[in-house]
Amino acid sequence: MSLVLRSYWRSSCSWRVRIGLNWKQLSYDVVPVHLVADGGHQHTDEHRALNPMRELPVLLVEGQPLAQSVAILEYLEETHPEPPLLPKSSLDRARVRQMTEVVNSGIQPIQNLRVMQRLGREYELPRTDQVRWSRDWIAQGLSALEKLVSEHGGRYSFGDAVSFADLCLVPQLYNARRFDVDMTAFPVLTAVEAELASLPAFVAAHPDQQPDAV
Amino acid sequence: MSLVLRSYWRSSCSWRVRIGLNWKQLSYDVVPVHLVADGGHQHTDEHRALNPMRELPVLLVEGQPLAQSVAILEYLEETHPEPPLLPKSSLDRARVRQMTEVVNSGIQPIQNLRVMQRLGREYELPRTDQVRWSRDWIAQGLSALEKLVSEHGGRYSFGDAVSFADLCLVPQLYNARRFDVDMTAFPVLTAVEAELASLPAFVAAHPDQQPDAV
Numbered sequence: 018m019s020l021v022l023r024s025y026w027r028s029s030c031s032w033r034v035r036i037g038l039n040w041k042q043l044s045y046d047v048v049p050v051h052l053v054a055d056g057g058h059q060h061t062d063e064h065r066a067l068n069p070m071r072e073l074p075v076l077l078v079e080g081q082p083l084a085q086s087v088a089i090l091e092y093l094e095e096t097h098p099e100p101p102l103l104p105k106s107s108l109d110r111a112r113v114r115q116m117t118e119v120v121n122s123g124i125q126p127i128q129n130l131r132v133m134q135r136l137g138r139e140y141e142l143p144r145t146d147q148v149r150w151s152r153d154w155i156a157q158g159l160s161a162l163e164k165l166v167s168e169h170g171g172r173y174s175f176g177d178a179v180s181f182a183d184l185c186l187v188p189q190l191y192n193a194r195r196f197d198v199d200m201t202a203f204p205v206l207t208a209v210e211a212e213l214a215s216l217p218a219f220v221a222a223h224p225d226q227q228p229d230a231v
Numbered sequence: 232m233s234l235v236l237r238s239y240w241r242s243s244c245s246w247r248v249r250i251g252l253n254w255k256q257l258s259y260d261v262v263p264v265h266l267v268a269d270g271g272h273q274h275t276d277e278h279r280a281l282n283p284m285r286e287l288p289v290l291l292v293e294g295q296p297l298a299q300s301v302a303i304l305e306y307l308e309e310t311h312p313e314p315p316l317l318p319k320s321s322l323d324r325a326r327v328r329q330m331t332e333v334v335n336s337g338i339q340p341i342q343n344l345r346v347m348q349r350l351g352r353e354y355e356l357p358r359t360d361q362v363r364w365s366r367d368w369i370a371q372g373l374s375a376l377e378k379l380v381s382e383h384g385g386r387y388s389f390g391d392a393v394s395f396a397d398l399c400l401v402p403q404l405y406n407a408r409r410f411d412v413d414m415t416a417f418p419v420l421t422a423v424e425a426e427l428a429s430l431p432a433f434v435a436a437h438p439d440q441q442p443d444a445v
Binding site: 095117162 | 283295297322329333354364
């Protein structure tokens, strides 16, 4: 199966999919798409034809473009079920998906680059206010996730097996540090992160390991 | 199976799940949670214990609380596969999930009540600017969805079968009208909406049919 991932080194949603592809031991080519240079290469005609939302990542499967990181991860799980990234029971799977969506829809969309850019461009908020905006949304969402992982986690976010929730957690904590979120409030999440950090699929997916890293 | 849905009549994420429960012909009790009165009943200790994100909906399955509308819909699909809300092939399922996430993570989280409230409370944006904020994000996201449904849709958002994407589309178009989005830009989406409007599962889930409707 030919797989091409359009990715940016620091895009947290691209990072989730990189971990997923690595976890499934799938080989893929990376096409870097720079989110900042020239106003953002996600706005080019070439990229918009692949994803009208003008976002990353896009996974090309035999040339067919798929976007939205969670949709891509579900696709990888269905087509390559081993090693798994979801538990077996439906209720457990629902809990993992709940944690996944806390990050995917509850935190990241409100703190991402396009939102901050619009706060500055159209509403003239200074950079310090933009950063505070993102910091506070991240802190609020991670507080909820800390509680969920305290209840349902073990070595990892859900029990002792790596899941979608971990693929979302690691990039979100990286973003949290970029915005100076007080990480001492999240001892459970940072303990899980420490367990994940040395796993090969996570090591290879880190932004600093990407071909477009600065 | 005992099912209790904590819901608010105008909450678009609660609405998606109401349609899903109706579609699967599951009976459920509704517990209304008022998102505005007294500063919002989603902030009570009772509700936070069920969902630390302080959001709706929450589905109690035999007393176990599940949050995040997409996680709940996936759970319903796994436990009650007929009648389906996802197609059979993995690539088709990925497309439906992509459309679902365009609304779930790409539009709704950025235009919802808590975001508008924070723009007003902390950044002192007047109500007109808050409304413009939401209107523009909705219009931008729906433009992408219009393109995806033009490519992959039929009678409904994906082909000729009702799917998760339709459950997200209908409440998002309702929100679009509340914020005076120019709907003439979305002829394909509004044609799908017209097809869906008369289906019993959709009729019964409409905000005006809810016990807490004003």
